[in-house]
Amino acid sequence: MGKHYIPNSADREEMLKEMGLSSIEELFSDVPKGMVKEFNLPEGKSEYEVFLELNEVLSKNRTVLEMPSFLGAGTYFHYVPAHVRYLIERSEFLTAYTPYQPEISQGMLQALFEYQSLIAELVGLPIVNSSMYDWGTAMAEAALMSARVTKRNKFVVPRHLSPEKRRILGTYTTGPGLEVVEVPWNERGQMDLEKLKEAVEGAAGVYVEVPNFFGLLEEDVREIGEIAHEAGALFVVGVDPTILGIVEAPGELGADVVVGEAAYFGNPMNFGGPRAGIFATRNDRKLVRQMPGRIIGMTRTADGERAFVMTLQTREQHIRRAKATSNICSNEALVAVAAAIHLATLGxxxxxxxxxxxxxxxxxxxxxxxxxxxxxxxxxxxxxxxxxxxxxxxxxxxxxxxxxxxxxxxxxxxxxxxxxxxxxxxxxxxxxxxxxxxxxxxxxxx
Amino acid sequence: MGKHYIPNSADREEMLKEMGLSSIEELFSDVPKGMVKEFNLPEGKSEYEVFLELNEVLSKNRTVLEMPSFLGAGTYFHYVPAHVRYLIERSEFLTAYTPYQPEISQGMLQALFEYQSLIAELVGLPIVNSSMYDWGTAMAEAALMSARVTKRNKFVVPRHLSPEKRRILGTYTTGPGLEVVEVPWNERGQMDLEKLKEAVEGAAGVYVEVPNFFGLLEEDVREIGEIAHEAGALFVVGVDPTILGIVEAPGELGADVVVGEAAYFGNPMNFGGPRAGIFATRNDRKLVRQMPGRIIGMTRTADGERAFVMTLQTREQHIRRAKATSNICSNEALVAVAAAIHLATLGxxxxxxxxxxxxxxxxxxxxxxxxxxxxxxxxxxxxxxxxxxxxxxxxxxxxxxxxxxxxxxxxxxxxxxxxxxxxxxxxxxxxxxxxxxxxxxxxxxx
Amino acid sequence: WDEPLIFELSRAGRVGYTLPKPIEDVEVEIPEKLRRKSPLDLPELSEPEVVRHYTRLSEMNYGVDSGIYPLGSCTMKYNPKINEEMANHPGVAYVHPYQDERTVQGALKVMWELEQWLKEITGMDRFTLQPAAGANGEFTGVSIIRAYHIDRGDTERTEMLVPDSAHGTNPASAAMAGFKVVEIPSNENGTVDLEALESAVSERTAGLMLTNPNTLGIFEDEILEIARIVHEAGGLLYYDGANLNGILGKVRPGDMGFDVVHLNLHKTFSTPHGGGGPGSGPVGVKDFLKDYLPVPLVGYDEENDRYYLDYDVPKSIGKVKELYGNFAVMVRALTYLKVMGADGLREASEVAVLNANYIAKKLKGTKGYELPHKELRKHEVVFSAEPMKRETGVKALDVAKRLLDFGLHAPTIYFPLIVHEALMIEPTETVSREELDAYVEALRRISDEAYSNPEIVKAAPHNTAVRRVDDVIAAKRPIITWRMYRELGEKGDIDI
Amino acid sequence: WDEPLIFELSRAGRVGYTLPKPIEDVEVEIPEKLRRKSPLDLPELSEPEVVRHYTRLSEMNYGVDSGIYPLGSCTMKYNPKINEEMANHPGVAYVHPYQDERTVQGALKVMWELEQWLKEITGMDRFTLQPAAGANGEFTGVSIIRAYHIDRGDTERTEMLVPDSAHGTNPASAAMAGFKVVEIPSNENGTVDLEALESAVSERTAGLMLTNPNTLGIFEDEILEIARIVHEAGGLLYYDGANLNGILGKVRPGDMGFDVVHLNLHKTFSTPHGGGGPGSGPVGVKDFLKDYLPVPLVGYDEENDRYYLDYDVPKSIGKVKELYGNFAVMVRALTYLKVMGADGLREASEVAVLNANYIAKKLKGTKGYELPHKELRKHEVVFSAEPMKRETGVKALDVAKRLLDFGLHAPTIYFPLIVHEALMIEPTETVSREELDAYVEALRRISDEAYSNPEIVKAAPHNTAVRRVDDVIAAKRPIITWRMYRELGEKGDIDI
CATH class of the missing domain: 3.90.1150.10 (Aspartate Aminotransferase, domain 1)
Incomplete structure (x- = not known):
């Protein structure tokens, strides 16, 4: 099996002949002797058999459609309008790669520009990248960014942070040696401002979430931001973007960086992934230069027409290598496009x-x-x-x-x-x- | 609800004003008084609620994936490769209509031309239309066609015909007053040739199936055709096209008309529909002029390039009206395209x-x-x-x-x-x- | 844009399929007389090649998702994607029609519920969902009328009346059911000429087939009078539902006096047209006709909350289609109905009518186009390009082709037959005002061109994937299949 | 082809959504301090308008289903549609990651089975499926190496060796994990310079990150020697799986001496790239490193036939991504693996290598292109357009743009950095010989043009949806969002 995906299976001999070779093995003559092996794996099956088998396996999962579920804690059952999935499954989106050739990738580039734009409206900050892996890694990258910007090495977070995010932060801050300091919650289940004031000294960044891990709205966001800024720290706000129709944009509340989960729009739960991290910041060169991730910008063509292109790439790994702001390359583009379509539908x-x-x-x-x-x-x-x-x-x-x-x-x-x-x-x-x-x-x- | 499909819901007032009208009701002023009513129907629901409700209803069906099934008798569980559904769901195919404007419909036209061509190879006849509703109606139309061609009014069928088809034939032949005569099966469960010889006199057409309703290969197809032809009748063969890789093309066995079910390729069972009837005939003006259904032909453009277009339309209802060869208009185009894609994949x-x-x-x-x-x-x-x-x-x-x-x-x-x-x-x-x-x-x- | 035929892409030995192995590898002999000996010239391609071929073909096609598609009488409304999602449910795809009723309660419930919606929408008492398309529904309906008369011993009712503005399927369906077709002319308002109707009815009249609003988009305002005339003559009234979108959720054929109706789920109820099908053409009847409906009907046993297939229809005309009709299309329509609801359906027809009249109002007075008959329309409007043809030589066909150059789909042309150089525009409710404005603007620009530079219109289209397609040569020397093309090629008798 | 921004299509009052009503219509007050007061400039459109907009955008994009997409090091192979079908299963979409283990046995089985396949394919002993992409996997892998050394008290191993031909993610990932990056030059064969490696390793060496075949498409034939050098110095060997497609099913990183590998499910295992993601970058390790893997792992209790999440990983580096990784991508990859099997995987790499070498052979000798380093390649081949640039002024970038004019996707250009004017071509196994021939033919024609009429190449593309896009101005005056564009517009400071 497998040959049905491989046109030249049938042309191997002729092609080899044309190339003056007598066997495929000659093409692997540079592999040390004995290294080419037979693997202990099953032979291929027909598509029908695999369909039947995996359908049976996946049907063993109990879905939230069959069993009312009250799970949340960072993953939520939102409904995805059918047209969203339909559109992102169009092969021109689905099977494309990173738009390295803008002249034949305007569709994906514009869709990602629109994603950035829609998120910018929500969070109230003008600079948005075209996605991180998820909220948790976006937050961790924000911690690293705040350290680069401030040249400090302490990051302050609420103790009431999801275990997922806390663990990611731990892993990401190990290499650069950032200290993570936790601020306890007060009797209202929100960040204790007095304790924050003690913790903030010398901090690179302060992080708070709306709503917080307990599902509560942190009321003192603006005050927390002021405390952070007074201490010379960046103020990073994590937000569930589905709340931003009724809750003030974090950019308006003083956030320097906003992170969050874009996949709450337009994407099913998928047992936890894929999702897409929001990453936004102020239009401040110092911040923009240090931000991670891919960014799509508007530009013009040789004819002077409007067009879109990947931009500010000198921050990225394929150019800056070891000095890049992040190692991120493949991100969550299609997840972001799905979120954009859903957001454009909601209005x-x-x-x-x-x-x-x-x-x-x-x-x-x-x-x-x-x-x-x-x-x-x-x-x-x-x-x-x-x-x-x-x-x-x-x-x-x-x-x-x-x-x-x-x-x-x-x-x-x-x-x-x-x-x-x-x-x-x-x-x-x-x-x-x-x-x-x-x-x-x-x-x-x- | 419903407004989310209707852009100008929001523009009604402005548009009315621009048109010098003050209310929508003025646009219905030609309806007799009292005829406009409120209906006893539920109000619209959100997409999510409808999804949830219909998912629950449809999940009550027990599928053949959950319960091994040995049902056949005209509907079969064949596997449809995933790419077939994926391709016919592309909106350019799915949401188009009959290709009245060939210049912007070459894709559908060529796909249907390819369907006709693939079926022609299978059945061994060069003229194929772009689909009937299903095998049963295709057979009934073949009966009517044989009456038109021969100017006779008797149609001979095996007694071992599916109840579905037998009933359709009854309904279709009522209007034109065709007599349907049944030939019994012999001890091998196949058409009794001696009885056929008795029945065939004055017949417009003789019909036989491969395999027959009992799942048996009718071995005497060629002889049956000869008997029909000797009596001046058309020979109509019904065929399950999935057998035609191993069984001789009916066109080679003497068939004047071949009918069958195209949806056995590329289409799921769908509780019985949609499906698509095969209709093919010899390249004989007398037959072609009398055949039902839409036909796509190859032609050229003003530039002399190859192109495709609906052709031989003077047989059809929109031109010939009461004298048309059939009333068929909407057919099963997309089902036919799915069948074509599957066939092209099988080779x-x-x-x-x-x-x-x-x-x-x-x-x-x-x-x-x-x-x-x-x-x-x-x-x-x-x-x-x-x-x-x-x-x-x-x-x-x-x-x-x-x-x-x-x-x-x-x-x-x-x-x-x-x-x-x-x-x-x-x-x-x-x-x-x-x-x-x-x-x-x-x-x-x- | 020049995609070869799939046959031309074939390379020997390529494989695009996978199949499970047979259960037992025994030899089963096909009888010698039946064994395939003739060659099987099917293409050989791998799956990626098949996918790329049909992806490219799709890109050479215009659909509703591409833009406005105002084909008159076709109701090319947007096809909601939730319809597709529900139709792809495994509980649809993987269900056999002969399954035991207890294992298909979901499917039967869908059919039963759909019938209840359609009954209330049309004012009818019972529906069959079996017909596969509008024309199949018409045939069903007129067959029922025929059976009804004959059953009552009224065997001489051999004439079916059809207005001259009717769809071609009406006379064709009547003829298929064995009727003689009598054409009724329209009056200057574009509606049925009552005097002509009066003089046409007789004891031979089986019925009248009518579309309301009619194909001009005009509401037959004397419908009650029409119904009286036909009924008093002993005939029945048949409603062609092609244009239901003009009155959906507001007015019911049943209240106008119709005895039989067919609907088009693919028009009015938003299921996609698929390039010409599958559709679905349910037929509804008043109570006194329900015993003639095709078998089976779907019944509901309320006591046991059980749905069932009812073959006990004493005077049934039989069957018009295998099994129960295009079930996957029904699922789509029911989804649409539940999302829309009474309020949404009413809004749909109101805005469809608003949009059509908006076009009528805005385009009217543009040089070269004429709006015959009365001005007030329902879901569609028919202009005549007769003045333009007379004055510039530019025909309706040319206008249609030139529209393609602007990335717009043409209207239906040369129909209804009673309007010369007809341009039949049905925008539907699912296009925006800006799209309507752009459409009118394009038609105006074409008018300007016709009067200033007619050649550009006559030679249109210029910007489409292919230039104007020659349908004359296609009919003169038909090439219907690869097989014919190949044979002509072998004879050297080909120039395409 | 000029599609407005979604914001520009907005019309006040239009609605594209439906939502269920709240359970109870009580007022819930948002605290005054948090209540949204700033405007929310989101577009207002109906669903059909949204669908048409994104349908049109999609039509302005090139994907694998459109044709050959030979981006070097990206492995743009055909994405089988059955993968999508399985990933859309309700048992994927509607499952919450925190569900009780007993209710997600199917999901856990998928992960466990996928791990077994990947172990055997790579020769590793344990995998984490958590990383979201290749770079995320690299970060995971080097973090494990770091944790391993520190755990053993070997705290001075601060250097990560990376060849000069490596992907940019390698040094970037090493840096993120706190390593100093030491670059190792390539020799004239395009492989690791052993002498340079010998002199680079020391007691500070944490490991070497290597791609094999490397980014030139060349197999590191001295890999065993490389492994010996690094291991003897106390370092570990990291395998970047970006190029696994060149040896898939034939040779295993584990057998070459690698201690850690990451794979790219979206490259080698046929899941679609989605315009830049989602991907998936599982990381496999030899037995002695398994205690450092991220939590949770997936365990299987054979006795009770029960799958479970295992958080008991004593020295775990923690987490590198929320939850368990990109599960929907894993489902696709497992589907692919089961369909392909051992035989299919081997065939894939063999034909991928055949195709790359076919291009190398056919294009070699064409004026303007040079094939540096040795001729035998694996899955990809890197040509240099340096002679063309020198002789005609036509750069690799121009060649790439001109290819677009022929409806072909360009190769990766200017990478790897060690080849000047690099054209990095990876056809994969899923293109046909005719497509390869057409590609070579186009490159030859561009060579002809460069030497006869260079301007046509330099000004390319000519036939694409838009002309050459200016990325300099994009970076000079960044417009990243509608908000910035609108603000510039309000200031009158805009010319786009």
Whole structure:
């Protein structure tokens, strides 16, 4: 098998003859003797057999369509309008590579320029790159960037950061030797400003999220930014962009760099990937020169017509090599284009309505869950709600599963001080019946 | 809802003003008073809600991927290579209409020309239209055509014709008052030639199928054609085109008209539709002038370049109106293109291999089933195998279903002389384990 | 843009397919008399080559997603992608039509629900979803009318009345069902001439086939009178649903007096046209005709919440298509209906009508184009380029070809037959005002060109993938298949 | 071809979305300090307009399905459509990464199986599938090397050796992980200069990053010697899998002495590149390094036939990407592997190498192009247009642009840096001989033009959607977003 993808399978002999060779092996004569081997792998199968086999394997996954799920904690079930997938599956987008030849890649270049532009409107900063791998790596790159810009080596983060992001930050900061300092949360489940003031001295950057890991809106974003700036640190804001129809653009709240997850628009959960990290900054040469990632710019052609092209490449690895601002090359272009198409479909009204719907559904979830368990933090929640149970959460989770309901994300493991707590999440896709069924089930088991 | 498909929803007022109107109602002032009404229908829902609802409804269907099925009898589970669906979903094909403007429709025109060409190679006749609705209606149209060509009004068919086709033929022949005469099968389950000779006198056409309704290869096709021709009738052959890599082209066996089902290539079962009828004939003006359906032809442009265009349209309803050869207008173009892509992918070697694989799998099915029940007819089977049980088939069927196996198609209802018989089918998609499980189950219950 | 035929791309030995191995590798002999001996000249290509070929062909085609596609009477509205998503559900693709009812409750529910929507939209009492397309539906409908009369012993009703503005499928379908077609002229308003109708009806009248709004886009405002005349003569009224988009969600054929209707799911209900199909042409009837519908119907047993196929239709005309019709198309239409709802459907027809009248208003008065009959239209408008032809020699065909140069699809031309040099424009509700403005602007510019430099219009198109295609030579010496082309080539008798 | 920006298509009031209604219509107050007050300048369009816009944009783009795409080192092979079908399975799209293990056995099995394939293909003992792309994989790999040395108390190994022919990501990744990069020159054969390597290694050497075949397409035939030198100095050997397609299914990095490898699922394993991503860059290690891999790994409990996420990796470097990596890409790669099998993979590399050498052989000797270093190549071949530039002024860039005029994608140019005016051609195994011939023919024709009429080449492209794009002005006055463009426009400071 496999030959059906390989036109010249049938032409091998003739081509070899034309080239004056007698066998393919001659083309591998530079490989040390004995290194060419037979592998212990199955032979190829027909497409039908593979389809049947993988369909069976993948059908073993229980989807959120079959089983109401209240998982969030950084990954959310948003609905992707059908036309988004349809459009990004057009082969001209899907099978292209990085637009090295702008004259035959204007479509992808313009789509990415539009992505950058749409994100710029959301976050309130004019410079946006065409994607990082995800929110977590974007945040880590922002930490490295802040160190390059300020020539300092401490990065301040909230203690209430997702374990995913915290671990990534740890890995990324090891090489350059950045110190990561955690600021605890206060009684409202938000960053403690007094503790921040203690931690900020000598910091390269300060990071805060809206909403935070507990699903709460961090109200003091502007103040945190001021504290950071006073200390000479960059202010990095992480944001769930689906909230930005109703919450102020971080750029307007003082952010120097905004990171976040673009794949919340236009992309399914895909068991966690691919996604696409937002990376935006102010139009300040010092910052732009130090930012990571690929950037598409508007320019003109030899005829003076408008056109698009990759730009500011001297920051990048293929030119600057060891001195590049980042090693990123392949990014998440198609994920970004899907996000752009979804955003263009929502428009300003849709984005606001989406935010409000999520807000209201989360409020309903919180209200109903508060009938069952302790809600440790007041405040406004968006998607995630932290809930503290008296019984061990593992058992509750088990009992919910038996009732074909997937409960929340257990946080007690990472934050022992929170006890038997879990994050339950709602989005615009959450149905009232699901929440009501959850509450009924919890009444029995929690 | 619905407005998201309607750009000018937002522009209504301005447009009306520009037109000197004050309300939409003025545009409906020609409708008799009281006729405009509110309907008793639900309001629109969001795409997500509809997706969720229909996903749930459609998931109630048990698919042949979840439950081995031995149904055939005119509809078969063939595998459609993924690239076929991918290509016909390209919007330039999918959302186009009949290529009335050839200058911007060369893609669809050429694809349909290629469909016609591929079918011509299979059936061995040079004139092929660009599709009928399905095999059944193509056969009925062939009956009408044979009456027009011969100016006779009797059409001879085998008694062992599928109930679907028999009923369609009945409906189509009512208007023009054609008599349908059935020729019984002989002890080999094939058309009885002696009986045919009695029936053929004064016939407009004689119809036979390869394989026949019992899945058997009708061996005497050539002789049947000779009998038809001797009587001055047209010879119409119905064929499952997936067999034509190993069975002689009907055109070579004397057929004047060939009909069949194109959707066996490149199209899923879709609960029975859409599909696409093959219609082919000899290059004889008398026949071509009387044939139904749309035809794409090769021509040239004003520049002398090769191009494609709809042709021989004077037979068609939009020109000839009541005197047209058929009323067909919309046909099954995209289904035909899918079939063409699949056929082009198979090539001569693939088509032969497909035929042989089906043949061998059917032989295995027949061999194993003969351990359980009576096989009334010897001979070579392709896909379908007739099996006669001692117990009532309904109960056996029920017992199989309980074991998550879908049994065959009960024919006793339509052919009481066959008793408790059913057609069981195999194709290239049938797995050995499925047949073995069926046999095991039958051993218990039959 | 010059893509070879797939046969010309073939190279011996290339393979594009994979197949599972047979269960047992036994030899099964095809009887000698049937064994294939004739050559099988199919192309040999690898999968990437097949994909590239058809990708390139697709790029040589214009679809609704490419831009405005205002083919009159074709209702080329945008095809929502959620329709495709639902139609590709495994619960559609991998389901056999003969499966036990208990295993296809989802499919039957889809059909049953769709029928309920269509009944309410049209004011009919029962629907068959079996017909594969509009014409197949027409044949079904007139066959029902025929069966009805004969069943009542009324065997001399052999005439079907059809207005001169009707689609060609109407007379063709009537003829197929064995009727003699009697043409009814239109009056100066473009509607049915009542006097002519009065004098045409008789005891031989089986029925009248009517489109409303008609093919001029004009609403038959005397429809109730028309219905009275036909019914009093003992005939039935047949509704051709091709133009339903002009009244969708607002007015119902059933309330106008129609006894039988067919719909086009691929027009009014947004399923894609696929280059000419698959479509779907459900037929609805009033209660007194439901026993004549094709088998099977879909029934619902409310008590047991069970859907079933109902073959118990005592006077059924039989079948007009295999199985239950184009199920995958029905799934698309039901998806559309649920998203649109009553409010969305009404909005659709209102804006479709608004858009058509907007074009009428804006284009009217442009030199060379004439708007015959009354001005108020529904979903489409028919201009005549007769003045232009007379004054400049530029024909409707030339105008159509020149539109292609502006990246726009042409309207339907030379139809309806009662308008000379007809340009039949149906924008639908899914185009924007800017697209309408651009369309009118292009037609105006073509008018300017016709009167200043007619040659540029007559020689159009200039900017398309290929120049004007010669359909005369195509019909004169037909080359229908590669086989014919190859044979002509072998004889040296070819110049293409 | 002049498609406006989506912002320019916006019309106030248009709506393209639908959303379900909130569960309860209560007012939830956003804290005043956080409430959005700044304007939200997003475009307003209906769904059909959005679809038409992006359909048109797609038509302004060249992909693998459009034709040959021989970007060197990018392995632009055909992307089988069955990969997409499997990746679109609901069991992929609608699955949350934190679901209970029992509800995602299918997903975990896919990851586990993929790992088994990759282990055998590379000769490694354990893989992480977490890295999102090649560079992310490199960072993972060198971080592992760093952790390994430090863990052993070998804290002074701060240097990473990288050949001068390496991809830019190699030094960049090493630097990100905190290494000092030491460049190793190539010898006249285009392979690693062993003497230079000998003198570069020391007790500071952490490792050597190598691509084999290298970026010239040349197999490092002294790889065993290279491995010996690095290992004896205490360093580890890192394999950059970008060029694995040249030896796939025949030779394994593990057998060459490599300790760490990364692969590119989007290159070698046929997942589409998506205009620059998503990719996937799994990293494999020899047994002694497996305790340093990122968390979680996927484990398999054979006894209970249960797959699980394993966070118990004692010396893990942590995480390099959220969750488990680009799962949907993994599904595609596994689909490909199962269809290809051992035989198909071997065939792929053999024909990829055949095709590259075919181009080398056919183009060699054409005036203006030079084939530096040895002739035998693997999956790609690098020509130099230095003679052409010297003799006619036509640069590699001009040759690339002129190729676009023939409907062909250009090769990678100006890389590797050690070849002047480099044209780096990687045809892959999924193009046909006719496409190779056409490519060579086009390059020859450009050579003719360069020597007879150089201006036509220098001014290329002429037939593309847009003329040559000015990247100098783009960098000089960056316009990165609509917001910047609008602001410049408001200042009247814009000429585009």
């Amino acid at each position: 300003p009204k849709g984005l606001r309505e989406l935010g409000e719907t999520v807000l209201k559904n989360t409020a309903y979830l919180k209200k109903r869950l508060s009938e069952i368990a302790e809600v440790p933090f007041e405040g406004v929640n968006f998607k995630d709600v932290l809930l503290r149970f008296e019984k061990p959460y593992g058992k509750i989770h088990e009992a919910l599963l038996e009732r074909n309901i997937h409960g929340g994300y257990y946080v007690g493991e990472h934050f022992p001080e929170l006890g038997e707590s879990a994050l339950f999440a709602a989005t615009e896709t959450t149905k009232k019946e699901w929440i009501d069924a959850l509450v009924e089930a919890l009444k029995e088991v929690a | 001569p070697k693939g088509l032969r291999e497909l035929g042989e694989t089906v043949l061998k799998n059917t032989a295995y099915l027949k061999k194993r089933l003969s351990e359980i029940a009576e096989v009334p007819f010897e001979g070579v089977n392709f896909k379908d195998v007739l099996l006669r049980f001692e117990k009532p088939y309904g109960k056996i069927h029920e017992a199989l279903l309980e074991r998550n196996i879908h049994g065959g198609y009960y024919v006793g209802e339509h052919f009481p002389e066959l008793g408790e018989s059913a057609l069981f089918a195999a194709t290239e998609t049938t797995k050995k384990e499925w047949i073995d499980a069926l046999v095991e189950a039958l051993k218990e219950v039959a």
